[in-house]
Amino acid sequence: MIKGVSLGVLGWSVLALVASGAHAQPQSRLALVGGMLLDGYGGAPIHHAAVLIENNRIVAAGPASEIVLPEGIPVIDTSGETMMPGMIDVHAHLVLVGHGDIERWFSWLDAHPSQFPIQRVMELSARQLLAAGITSAADLGAPLQESIAVRDRINRGIVPGPRLSISGPWLIPAPAIFPTKYQVIVRTAPEAARATEDAIRGGTDVIKLHGGLTPDQYAAIVEVAHKHHIKVHTHLYDEEDVRNAFAAGVDVLQHVGSAGTPPYSAALVKDIAESGRQIVPTAAHRVWVLPATREFPERLDEPFLRRQFPSAMWTELSESFRDISKLSYFNKHEQEEANGDGSINQWVKSGAVIGMGSDSGSPLNFHADALWREAKVFVDHGMPAAKVIAALNVRERAHPRPGPRLGYDRSRQACRHCSREGRSTI
Ligand SMILES: [Zn+2]
Structure with a gap:
């Protein structure tokens, strides 16, 4: 355990x-x-x-x-x-369920539209998250209407699940692995601002960016989002990209402990830690899930897990697990494993505000245990268990509204929370 x-x-x-x-x-x-x-x-x-x-x-x-x-x-x-209190997963993917191959998963769903519409998949995931003790989650990258429907059905008590903050489709400079309706392509700063405005007016709770945007695009998005008191989450790996997003005021830096790169420069880690801005390392899903599965392949046929899926879906999942050494998701695993410890240690020692996000639903990373694995990585790297549990209770909140007791400093007409002085973004 x-x-x-x-x-x-x-x-x-x-x-x-x-x-x-x-x-x-x-x-x-x-x-x-x-x-x-x-x-x-x-x-x-x-x-x-x-x-x-x-x-x-x-x-x-x-x-x-x-x-x-x-x-x-x-x-x-x-x-x-x-x-203990319900846990908060600040990075979940309800459209995914741990299938070994994301592309093949979406093709399989396309082939079963009436049996497994995306809303049904998301509700299945929501039930699994709640059963794992997660009572609040950020769902970062899904079609908007389905996201809203699932969030609201949970809130009304129609289906079981954690309270969701939904991003709807993410904003991205070029198409990534997910289907088109899961993403909005933005190529200029005005386009980025418009897409942010549309997403917020459409009913999202947070904005999710996929990284790789230009500094002016990040700034345009943050400005619009903060005007609406909405937080911006960004999927980030490269140092320069992290620096750009951070400098533009992105609120939640996602994946910065995922070991896709060697540890960041001490200056960047220090700046982020001192800013109080939230980081969500998402450590386990890249580095630790694969070796854990190699060492204990029985986890892929665990009866409790199996019972949480419709049988046709479980059959497809089992097929995708047939040879885990060939899963393209883990192509860079050797490099990620080499970066793994340094990637976590840099944050554990930094004093940064850490939120726990599992990237649940990604290959081999089931909603049923993803956040537990994420928590374990931090305990294994020297973070006291009580602190880890406290981090499991750090969530993204709506960007503070103007008011003396929140993040807004009236005397400076600025927001203490996002450190943007003298801007009209609040
Ligand atoms: Zn993700």
Whole structure:
């Protein structure tokens, strides 16, 4: 299992209740009593704790001796278990399910449009994420209408799943591996600004960029997004690209621990760490999933996992796992493995704000365990488990709205959060 990260089943009970808050029965109350409670902020564990839930919201938590429980309410005994908040995956792909070959996966879906429309796939993924203890996720790259439908159906309690921040299609300078309707090509700064405006007006919660844009394109996108209090996530690998995105005010730097390159310069890491800008390394899906699967191929035929898929889909997945040494997704694995430790260590030691993102759904990287694997990589690289659990509770929030208690500094007419002084972007 996951070294140093204890994920009690009872924790999931709490999470499921919180996630279905929209459908609360009036006056419903429940208490979980007896287990160890982790608060998700990195504080010391509370032993023999109690959690009081009213109308599917946690209203009190602490030592059982201090929490007053209303008389006669149902109590679940959590003795011997761990209770912790729902986890947040800041990088998920609900259109993918861990199939070995992304291109072949989309062709297979195209061949089964009525049996497996994309919305059904996304809802299947959402259910798997919730079952893994994830109560909030950023879904970064999917067709817009389906993304909105899945997000809203979860919010209304029609289907189970984590609360989603959706990006819809990502903005990208040239087509990448995903189908056309998953991406919007932008070639100039005005085009980039327009695409950002359209995405936001269309109903996205965050903007996802695929990287490789020019500094003026990044700046144009960030300006529009921040005007709407929307955060910008960017898929980044090369140092220069990271620097450009960072300088333009991109809010969440995704994949910067994915080991596609050697570690970054100390100056860049320091600047990012000092800025307080969020990084999401997405470490495990490139470097650690493949060797873990080689060492323990049984994970690809795990009955609990298999049961989470319709049988026709599972048959196709199994076919794609037939020879994992030939999966093109891992073509550069040797190089990534060589960069792996340095890629994580640079961030663990930097003091940067780290969010946990799994890139779940990518080859061999199932929603059912992707974020656990991501967390394990950090524990294995010396990050204390309590800190890792705290990082599992770092999410992207809407860009702060003007106000004295948020990120906006009225005296400077600037935003403390994105460090953009004197701009009209707030
Ligand atoms: Zn991704």
